[in-house]
Amino acid sequence: MPLRQLQLPPDPAPLPTAVTTVLADGRERLTAHFARPGLQPGHGAIPSDHELVVRCLVTLRAKEPGLVRFLEWGSGLGIVAVAAAKLGFDAHGIEWDDAMVDEANRLSARHGVRVPFVAGSFVPPGSDRLLDRAELSTRTVLQSDDAYDRLERDMDEFDVVFAYPWPEEEALYRQLFLRHGAEGAVLVVYGQLDGVRAFRKVAGRGG
Numbered sequence: 001m002p003l004r005q006l007q008l009p010p011d012p013a014p015l016p017t018a019v020t021t022v023l024a025d026g027r028e029r030l031t032a033h034f035a036r037p038g039l040q041p042g043h044g045a046i047p048s049d050h051e052l053v054v055r056c057l058v059t060l061r062a063k064e065p066g067l068v069r070f071l072e073w074g075s076g077l078g079i080v081a082v083a084a085a086k087l088g089f090d091a092h093g094i095e096w097d098d099a100m101v102d103e104a105n106r107l108s109a110r111h112g113v114r115v116p117f118v119a120g121s122f123v124p125p126g127s128d129r130l131l132d133r134a135e136l137s138t139r140t141v142l143q144s145d146d147a148y149d150r151l152e153r154d155m156d157e158f159d160v161v162f163a164y165p166w167p168e169e170e171a172l173y174r175q176l177f178l179r180h181g182a183e184g185a186v187l188v189v190y191g192q193l194d195g196v197r198a199f200r201k202v203a204g205r206g207g
């Protein structure tokens with residue numbers, strides 16, 4: 001099955017106050033998180049443009065209200081997932097870094113939404129052949145574990161997956177989504193150069 005690109009322009013309307021409050025809190029938490037003494041230089045958890053991503057999710061929500069179950073791959077401090085919950089998505093997150101998962105849980109609690117965040121790898125089991133083929137000097141952790149078991153969800157139960165891959169990682173992310181995502185599900189990716197793009201897994205040959 002191939003991936004077909006979707007048009008997902010950012011919604012220009014003012015965001016709901018509950019969402020702008022999450023984004024402002026998230027900015028503060030990011031500043032504090034990266035100011036921690038002892039943080040390793042070269043740490044790869046660079047945040048996406050959360051407001052831009054959220055505005056594109058507003059568009060997706062309006063266009064396709066049936067897409068509800070949302071997963072952030074590499075959820076960092078959980079800012080996109082918590083904002084997505086405020087938009088009405090049934091949001092979840094998987095993040096490798098335990099300290100970030102703790103922060104994400106605190107963010108969701110402060111904003112009164114239930115967003116399961118689990119520590120572990122978003123790379124689903126059964127990806128070994130794709131990982132073997134990926135010749136990457138990557139910041140993504142290229143191993144799978146039981147994160148989906150702990151979420152009590154399989155990858156193909158999610159309608160929308162959001163991720164921020166490095167440019168050289170995006171092809172692998174797309175392959176992982178094609179391999180494990182549900183038909184009709186949408187992968188939303190952020191890139192520093194390309195902004196937000198979205199791809200739907202559709203029936204047919206290719207991919």
Ligand SMILES: C[S@@+](CC[C@H](N)C(=O)[O-])C[C@H]1O[C@@H](n2cnc3c(N)ncnc32)[C@H](O)[C@@H]1O
Pocket residue numbers: 044045046047048049072073074075076077080094095096097100120121122123139140141142143163164165
């Ligand atoms: C570029 S940051 C993006 C953070 C956040 N999604 C955002 O948009 O601001 C990528 C995140 O993915 C995490 N990560 C890398 N490999 C992972 C893996 N295999 N499973 C879960 N998280 C992973 C990193 O620790 C980092 O927090």
